[in-house]
Amino acid sequence: MKAVILNGSNKDDSVLFNVQKIIYDELGSIKWEAESFILHEIKIAACQGDFGCWVKTPGVCIMKDDGQDIAGAFINSDMTVLLSPVTFGGYSAELKKAVDRLICIVSPLFTKIGGEFHHRKRYSRYPILIGIGVIEKADEESGEIFKKLVSRNAINFHAPHSASEIIMSNEDTEIIQAKIRKLFRAKEVRQ
Amino acid sequence: MKSLLLLIGSPKPSDSTSESLGNYLIQQMSARNCETKTLFIRPAISTDERREVFLSATDKADIIILASPLYVDSLPYPVTKAMEMIARHRQTSENRNGQQFLCIVNCGFPEAHHNDTAIAICRKFAGEVGFEWAGGLALGGGEAIIGKSLDKLGFMVRNITKSLDLTADDLANGKVLSHQAVTLMAKPLMPAWIYKLIGEFSFKRQAKKHQVYKNLEDCPYQWKS
Numbered sequence A: 001m002k003a004v005i006l007n008g009s010n011k012d013d014s015v016l017f018n019v020q021k022i023i024y025d026e027l028g029s030i031k032w033e034a035e036s037f038i039l040h041e042i043k044i045a046a047c048q049g050d051f052g053c054w055v056k057t058p059g060v061c062i063m064k065d066d067g068q069d070i071a072g073a074f075i076n077s078d079m080t081v082l083l084s085p086v087t088f089g090g091y092s093a094e095l096k097k098a099v100d101r102l103i104c105i106v107s108p109l110f111t112k113i114g115g116e117f118h119h120r121k122r123y124s125r126y127p128i129l130i131g132i133g134v135i136e137k138a139d140e141e142s143g144e145i146f147k148k149l150v151s152r153n154a155i156n157f158h159a160p161h162s163a164s165e166i167i168m169s170n171e172d173t174e175i176i177q178a179k180i181r182k183l184f185r186a187k188e189v190r191q
Numbered sequence B: 001m002k003s004l005l006l007l008i009g010s011p012k013p014s015d016s017t018s019e020s021l022g023n024y025l026i027q028q029m030s031a032r033n034c035e036t037k038t039l040f041i042r043p044a045i046s047t048d049e050r051r052e053v054f055l056s057a058t059d060k061a062d063i064i065i066l067a068s069p070l071y072v073d074s075l076p077y078p079v080t081k082a083m084e085m086i087a088r089h090r091q092t093s094e095n096r097n098g099q100q101f102l103c104i105v106n107c108g109f110p111e112a113h114h115n116d117t118a119i120a121i122c123r124k125f126a127g128e129v130g131f132e133w134a135g136g137l138a139l140g141g142g143e144a145i146i147g148k149s150l151d152k153l154g155f156m157v158r159n160i161t162k163s164l165d166l167t168a169d170d171l172a173n174g175k176v177l178s179h180q181a182v183t184l185m186a187k188p189l190m191p192a193w194i195y196k197l198i199g200e201f202s203f204k205r206q207a208k209k210h211q212v213y214k215n216l217e218d219c220p221y222q223w224k225s
């Protein structure tokens, strides 16, 4: 099984790198392979909103850069982990740049899920979506928004399972490990 | 005289729904004796020099309006980036009290509530950087507007224009958005099934134009079986 980590850390953010290391260790302990993209080190153009990935080159963004590799890695993973500093409750700009480029993995045509409109699947299978948000000081509202965002993304990206966790940057390693272990040991992940 | 800054969050250089909505609101604000300025976020944060101008405009405005599309349940990358920049800037600058911030978020699905998370992010942003949160308007089915002037769209946008007229009155009087303005903006522009029909027809027509109609649902990244 393969996991992809989209690491939306800002430069010099050592906390997120520690968390990423724990993610690697925990995935290793359940015999998953992992590949990470450190997004601030990668050249990804911003989505221009032209729907070229739907109507010009269906399924692939017209901008040829690492954003294309990320979309390919995402759809071919069994689980994608969105790792980000919680930014006003949402993802960091670094992570958002990559996430905006992922709409190529769904069809432009519509379907209904839970009574709401969404885009139809393009692929027959989609990865589990896990969100891990790192926050400096306790802030329940930000955590709620982050978790809601991950769960909404999971619907749009047809994830068979999704979960999220908030980590405080000053938390002890054992607590962080326990939180991440809980995400990865869920029965929906181990199936 | 109040000064108003309209920030267009759509990455599209032209023909965006965000621009149509924002333009209508600033016309209403100009008519109510406000000084207005518009900046497109994507180019406005693209160089150091432009960033300076952008940040100084956010310092000066009495009211800041963000008009943005919804991208993957939240705000597009350039808007997120701009918010991070404003937050960093305001940590070291002397901030005025009483600057109002509101957002108008439009999405492609017909239901307005898809915008809820993005609006929650805007509210959180306003609180963290010290702007007064004036509220958020959510519009569903935004692809029915794409850059057209609201004045020319007549009956279809009657609830939008009513909502923005009310918003202009409230802002000009130093108030926050009314519940009525929020409710009117969230009303469907047309029955969802008609929107779906038109939307899918439009995507298919564009694919035909680019000779990829048959490839519309291709799976180019199907590496694994």
Ligand SMILES: Cc1cc2nc3c(=O)[nH]c(=O)nc-3n(C[C@H](O)[C@H](O)[C@H](O)COP(=O)(O)O)c2cc1C
Residues within 6 Å of the ligand: A047, A048, A049, A050, A051, A100, A101, A103, A156, B010, B011, B012, B015, B016, B017, B018, B019, B068, B069, B070, B071, B072, B073, B074, B106, B107, B108, B109, B110, B114, B141, B142, B143, B146, B147
């Ligand atoms: C990258 C991307 C992601 C999008 N994500 C969503 C979404 O999650 N939900 C939705 O309803 N519409 C989504 N849309 C559709 C836009 O919100 C819609 O086209 C909107 O009307 C564009 O507004 P604008 O013309 O102001 O840019 C997305 C569009 C793009 C290009």
